[in-house]
Amino acid sequence: MAGQFKSAFAIGVSTIALGIAVPAAAQDSAAGAEAAADATVDQGIGEIIVTSQRREENLQDVPISVSAFTGEQILARGTTDIGRLEGLVPGFTFGRSGQDARPSIRGVRTENVGVNGDTTIGFFIDGVYQSRAAQATQGFVDIERLEVQRGPQGTLYGRNTFGGNIAITTAQPKLGETLAGLDVTVGQYGRFRTDAFVNLPVSDTLAVRVAGSFERSDGWVENVNPLGNNLFDDKSEFIRGTLLWEPNDRFSAAIKVEHASRGGAGGSAFGYKIIGSYFDVGSRQQLYNATPVRNLNTRGGNRDGVNDALPGSSVATSDLGIPIFAPGDGYRIDTDQPTILDLENTALTANLAYDFGGVTLRSITGYTDFGAVRTSDSDFSGNQIAIDYQNTEAKTFSQELQLLSSDSTSRLQWVLGAYYFHDELRGVFINQQLPRIIRNVTPNLNLAQNGAGFYDEQRATTESIAFYGQATYELADGLRVTGGLRWTEDTKDFAFANANAILPTSGTPPVPQGSAITLATGPVPASAFGVKGAQTNCTYTSFPPPRAGFQCLAANTTVLTGATYDTAKFRKATWRLAVDYDVTPDNLLYASVSTGFRSGGFNSGQGPAALQPTFDPEEVTAYEVGSKNRFAGDTVQLNLSAFYNRYNSLQEQRQVPQGSTTLSIIENSGKARAYGAEAEALWRPVPGLEIGANLAYLNAKYTEYDQVPAPFGTSILVNDASVTAPTIVNGVQIAAAGQRRVFAPGYSCGLIPGTGGTGQAAAAFGCDISGNRIPHSPQWTGAVFASYEIDLGSLGKLTPFAIMNFSSSFFGQPFNSILERQESFQKLDLRLTYAPSENISVQAFVNNVTDERTINRFVWGGGGALQASYAPPRQWGALLSVRF
Template identity: 30%
Template sequence: MAAFHMVPADAQEQDSDAAAGNGGLADIIVTAQRREENLQKAAIPVSAVTGNTLTEQSVTQATDLTRLVPALQVAPAAALTQIYLRGVGTFGSNAFAEQGVAFNLDGVYLSRPAAPAALFYDLERMEVLKGPQGTLYGRNATGGAVNLVTAKPKLGEASGFLTAEYGNYDALKGSAALNVPLGDRAAFRVSGQYAKRDGFYNDGYDDEDTQAVRGQLRFDTGGGFNATIMADYGHVGGMGSGGTIMPLLAGKKRLGPSDPRVIAEYLSRAPTPPVPQIIARDDGYQDNDYYGAMATVNADLGFAQLTVIPAWRHTKLDFVSYASSFLIDVTEKSDQMSLEGRLANQSDRLKWVLGGYYFVEDVTAAQFYNQQSNGTRINSQLNTRSFAVFGEATFSLTDTFRVTGGLRYTKDNKQQLTEAHTYPFVGFVPPPAPPLTPIILDLQTDATSDVDFDKVTWKAGVEYDMGPRSLLYATVSTGFKSGILYSALGENYSKPERLTAYTIGTKNRFFDNTLQLNVEAFYWDYKDQQVSHLAPVLVAPGIYGPVFKTENAGSATIYGAEAELLWQPTPDDLLSINLQYLHSKYDEMDYQAYSVSGAAPVVGCAITPTSLVGASPTAAIFDVDCSGRPLTNAPRWVLNAGYQHSFDLGGAGKLTAGVDTRVESSRYLSIDFMPEVKQGSYMMSNARITYETASGQFALTGFVNNLEDELVFSNGLQSPAKAGVFYNQLRPPRTYGIRGTVRF
């Protein structure tokens, strides 16, 4: 589905009617299929959001993206990010995790769940591709891909902009870019971002503190060779994300984890003192750094266009969080290097791409999860090597009918060398009289892995031009995500997950290019889904301890439809409606739950005790069957709608007023399937009014986001130490402010 927002001139091209001065909807040029093409001509399910829209919506971090695309759900997890697309994603939030939805920056896959940070500035657009994309992309994923495309240096042009924003919660945000020509054949562009605001929780958590800078050098010989070299740096600080105990205390007040009322409520839940208790404090922080360097080199070889993309990224995490009711203390360093090469060409009858991809990542991580009555310390050295070859071709059988086929082979090798410690509370030092001294055992596990995963995936499709502005297409594509490691004796990795996606869609423009109607129907067959949760793993011979594990829990069926309507009745009006219906169901969903206290897990599923032995005398392990339940983060209905009108003020400029809203039906946040982790139906709206001078050099905007001040959950987790105690994270409350932009 195409974006429903108007786009700036440098990110669009008008069709023939619009170019002739008759107005009409703008075309967005995308590179989702590794070639520049009109979004309305791309025979794939893809949404695009322009850089202008990201600025208008105050998007400065990945978690802001949820309100822009109906298929997308993005949630914080301590200092990490969880991305779901139509219910497919990864709940994992540790060094072992790998996203089910690939995140790419200018074509470079970012491996870490923390990586989509300090990137949302000076962008040309964002593309959201739904379903497997492996026959065109270096790194495969089951759910789809989110592509960020940065604004590139412009040859022969001295230009730039400065945007500053101030709002409630003492929010101060700014971004800027400067484009400098270096003769006729080269240009340099430098851009940066600053974003800082107070926390949304009353103890200071859920704040923002980001600084970032990006430099790009582009040169073009004019003889079929061009290259762009980019380096970027970002820092994310502050206290980090927060969470609060359920049910929420004091109505809609956002009481953070260290608020005395939240702590008192937590301590009142069983098991109570003298069993050791964790006390959340207000000393949480994040001090995370992100570095990157890459190049995109294009050369015309005559028979094909060669593209080579070498890239390196370094991620350094250092954070402490209490958002999930307990202490999470993590330091992690990751280095990834990738090299992608592609040959591509297109003629009147044939378009083809052939590529190869090599990826290597080394991670060193120290992770400590402490609930006092139970704890886990995991020190790991992790290594991933991936190699893939892929290709896709589209052949025109007639002037209006085309067929597409694609193949991919992937081979991944994953290794770990992990020292893990499980710290169960097993009682008190005798005599059992005050002061009580708890006994905490130390069970050490040395885990090693060296495992290969390989798979052939494919795509097939047809497309038919029903008219000059009407396209009908159908595709079948397969994808897989390799197994995920975890710390345990014996078997310590999951199997790959697989997805087959069937899609039929149509894209249309009517009434002199003023009305756009796109419709897509989809059916996804999801096998061996990887589910991350606190689970029992073998920590000593015959003894099981709790570890955040990724296991294959079963299979699911996902189907639905998405429809988008864009209507521009006059050059000054734009109406947009984007509606998604999503049905999801676990055909099979079985996993094991670890209970530190021995109490049965509080879940909305069938529970059966097992005879497995836990790490403490009170611990117990249960089989859980959630078959028939919906997927998490998969609301049945999502509606995005917007309207904007421009008032022409003649030589004084123009005034543009806009409003948009998102309506969601209910969804579950986690596989506990309890009311505490269920977000009910809600409506969240935004409004803005912008004055722009006739030259377009200056603009001033007043905005309000979340007009209703709706309280919406973004994530939820059950306490590992206290069955039935849930901590949820929240999306932003009502925010408002002013934004000024100067262009030159």
Template identity: 30%
Template sequence: MKKFLLTGAAILCACVPFSVQAQTAGSAADPIDDQEYTGLDDIVVTAQRREENLQRAAIAVSAVDGETLTEQSITQATDLTRLVPALQIAPASSFTQIYLRGVGTFGANAFAEQGVAFNLDGIYLSRPAAPAGLFYDLERLEVLKGPQGTLYGRNATGGAVNVITAKPRLNETSGNLTTEYGNYDAFKTSGAVNLPLGDRFALRLAGQMAQHDGYFSDGYDDEDTWAVRGQLRGEFSDRLSAILSIDYADVGGMGSGGTILPLVDGDNRLGPSDPRVIAAYVGRPPTAPVPQIIARNDGYQDNTFFGISTTINADLGFAQLTVIPAYRKTDLDFRGYASSFLIDIEEQSEQSSLEARLSGTVGQLTWVAGAYVFSETVDANQRFDQGSNGTRILSDLGTDSTAVFGQATWSLTDRFRVTGGLRYTKDEKSQVTEAHTLPFVGFVPGVFPLVPIILDLRSDVAADIDFDKVTYKAGVEYDAGDASLLYATIATGFKSGVLFPAQVNGFSAPESMVAYTLGSKNRFFDNTLQLNGEAFLWDYTDQQVSHLGPVQVASTPGGPIFGPIYLTENAGAATIAGLELELVYQPTASDQFSANLQYLDATYDELKYQAYSTTGAAPAIGCPITPTTLTGASATARIYDVDCSGQPLVNAPDWSLQLGYVKTLELEDRGRLILAADTRLESSRYLSLDYLEQGRQDGYMMSNARVTWETPSGNLAITGFINNIEDELVFANSSQSPAKPGVIYNQIRPPRTYGLRLSLRM
């Protein structure tokens, strides 16, 4: 590891010139000639709780502006994967699984919590289903890599995804409308209107509707979303302002889909209720008369999301005060089939949070200090059924979190600065759960036709558990030139333990991360070339691994009985090291090249867990397994120890490369023509802890292209686009049937899509 860090340091230091002349930013889209061209645009971010040029922020962050999100037809969180190489986002029924450099959460139930925080305008969204109906009228997206906490309300192990909405503008009447139509009967429209209300108030209303038919043969993997957002801004004085925001989203349709392998048929993707898939499924052992669940095309999702928040900013003279009270409510009601694994969930959650921050500058010291209070309740009714084995879980879950945090940067010289930050977090979690394990144990004797016997093993679990932790950040940064920055940081983060329904030890311990980063940000050649680099080493301990495994569900004189529950346990420890290089080259006002390369070496130092087999047969896992003497919920069930130490982390490809090119052709009084293309190349990666070939995505290349004609004013644009030109079949997720070992169910990213887009601005 020392050799790796020294090599990374050498590469990054080689990027830093002794002196680079600073330039002002220009816009490549403006109709200017090369003599007036002044170089690359600056991007302003708030990743460190203050507005600053992305190139001057001494942190590992990627930013995507709102216009790019629209051009790439981003309407849901899973679409973000094709924009940021470090990011992997996959659907899991109505939930969303976010991975960043191999750190994330595979969990897909009411107990799950993300390892990568998702924030909307600085407000942490706790539920894995929450990143829905948000991707419209955005200012930008920020992806922060590595532990967060000393500047943010909620701690995160692997990083944070920040969605920043467009805000109301004073004394401005403006609006925009974007509508597109494409194959799969896709229709998407979004727009916003900004209205001044006198000199000190402004109102911004925005909305979105996105629909398309299912990508699978039986109609699954469709989209049917509509959402609205209203924001009222008030400048009450030169020292006091506030923004009130209210948003609502409705996510419907049949929901995500997939198929058992190897039943994928190119353009005709065979969904879970397709007769060909059902025939293959029922033919896998155990077969009838053992009870079977047959997937149907009655899957649905009827999920609603509501949020209200206020961001208050006050100038106190000695400091700036920011206060953000927020409330969010999520109602989930969905049914889906992972192959023939029925998932039927109703969940209502409410969260409220209050964050207060003071920030200021005193001489050479820039500082931020804050406090955070978070409370959440979750009422969930979850049913998971495979016919020969089922689970029903009714839970009341609660989380109360409090934290204080602060960070300061001291300028020792005009070029050299040091940063330090601390955070104390205390989380209190509780559950009152009624869990039913429903194993098939045989048939009623002497009765024909056969009547299966399904036991009902009930567990009542009540738990209250506290977790607390002090985390820190320390760093140095040096201006190696007028347009060059060199920085190094060490940061720690943790995610508190996760509850699950077990009679004994129904919770995991916290997971922890120590992240070392060495980075450099540079502009060269009269502000036309941007080259940023980062070397990182993450020490990941007590990793929380979510999977279907055994927990104690009953006690008998002969000993405990174990049943299968989707649990989260501390099964892993890993070392994650890598390099990321980002290049943007804009030699003229009409040409821009971009490249983003990530190399990742993410390996488990230790990964040990237990697998539950309802049939007793050895589970299909690509790691050494050993039978145990634990007693399962049925006579045939067996429990196995699994050791996957030395395997790579899931969703962590060794190589990811993003390439792009934009060409602008000026047509004088006829407007301009913009030609754009981008591609993502990625090496192979595993998608689940089973480490099976059918659960591995091979290396692939996926490309997109678009042609846009704009009027001279830029107020009207017409775009033709095509995404996934290769029609590449790329797996997004993978799971194994607990009832039928070796039956692998994979979800798939969208196929080739194309269409026309009309954009209006006023």
């Protein structure tokens, strides 16, 4: 290991050892203080039960890095979605584009949210995996517990828990109790939300619980254009019904049905604000990482007939794009196309368990029908140029069987499981080019549309089976060893099609008219997708050549309509080895090594994506040492961990030009690693006062990642009369006489081997970005918080709460250029709760008091324009809670 890692690892181990030694010594020297603390029951830190090892255990007894929150804590801290976990969970950062959640943990981030890929951080509701990133942005309603497990969970949870898990447990019906609750929130941007639940006993063995929510709010991104609309408004409804049947002490069955819908404008599809681009000033060409230009929107078709000057140059001889509206202001836009969000999610879950005496059999069944339609103004401007449409559909079924030991007195605790998963996915992306109206000049320019539109429909099916087992054996009092193994086989099918099969044609031979593509185009016929393994009818000669399963127009076999790829299988055994030791009943020390993987998949074979039709699985080996501690009469809690993760073939998303838009593809990087340390501390020095903090250090970098094309403009040609002969590299001419090829400054770039030669793809250029930081991996993150419950006697209780979370800078893309950098920040949230009784409380809150304006998603789009999504600005509101 590198010397830097050895130092960090030594610091982490020393810190953990100190975390054990100091409290252990303190327990001996402060026995009197502990006795006094024990007399004050309310002063101690309560237990949280978690299911991180697929059984109910005290959080402090689980030898895994887990952060957990009860339903009461979730409500008190205003955690209405997983984005609010940033700062509460060490090392957790949250990104978002539109309705897609993009969390990051320990150098693993959620990048690909298309139907051709899987999540990297698992999202579970009541033990059922949710396959789409947008499912994680739904509001939390009537939650019993929330757990965030950091690091790969490949043994007990499977292939799509590469970076960790986010697991929600909803509130279950209670037998023999009549309960109800109502929460009403009002706030800035016209926000009005109600959450309610009712728990009804039907008999001694049967109970039902119904929960729901209703929310309306205006968008917090203001659109100054009357033709458009504000972004991030909220028009959502949610309903859940759960039936619990416990006919005896051995059997229980919980059946749950829920439906969620969300409408309004949404948050655009991939981003909504243009940051800028890069230009080579002398040649006035776009060149990655050259001179940053933050005031021009260079998307395709954004030309207003006005010549623009570049920074450092007084020459304004060419039209480089329209001005960006309110550059740098992430909360004001000028777009003329009203955006739409239409999200529906229906789920059915059945959790059954039977205790045979010493052994429990559990069944977890889940079915989800999910759909989301999103549109966005493709040109990010008040000009009429283009609009994008995205539709994602998923029908998901999963069945898991578990056999668990249930004798808590036995030295051997074990779990065996079998898992089946079936996911039917459909994704449609459409770019419609419109007759252009350039409104930022007077008089307005009326121009023809900017070429053809684009249509891509992808159909993917995943079928996965897995078998797993994990056992923990107590070798001696307090000393336990754990071993786990999981075998997984993923079977994936993939097909894609474009609109060529249904577009009007002209000419001889007939050529489809892409200019006729609209948001209403489709559906394409099944014949457009071709047949798996069938001989292709395609005769086009571009690279790569047509292959089995590819389908072209019968009237013009040089025109591709789609293809069905051969079935791919991905098999992997993942494992975990661990040891943990109770130094004292309140101090746990553990060490583990585990593995995880995420399946490979397919890229749509249109245009440049055909050069890389498939991508490989990514793998991780993770080492961790940690400690969990309670001392001073359960008034102090300190949990520590240090880790080293080694990654292979990380799946990276890249945008490639495709006509007037861009196409997202996935490629594999070489190798990467991440190491760091995390700490969570909680202190209750006197009754009512709680002080806490968490801190995370992360060093996450690519160790091997070369031949990577820049997002745009990897190289350009400039005139240079001093060059009197062509420039030849590996037998390939990369510049003619009188020209010079200039590569993206600051990087080691060159010709990608195997391109540019006879019978090969056109010359392509790439760079070596080994050593760059993995995106969305700040070196330092953390939070400090405090609350104090003030007893007002007969008037009730008053509880102020404050939390300040912070982050060092990070990059949003692998090339780590200046435009992709989010600077360090601090955010402060304040809450004040008044409870006149145990059943009623009123809370006033201000989130992001400091009004920090941070970017949580960067992506390079068409025309070499960097687009971004921002985190919410300062927001205030009030919450009334009533319990019956």
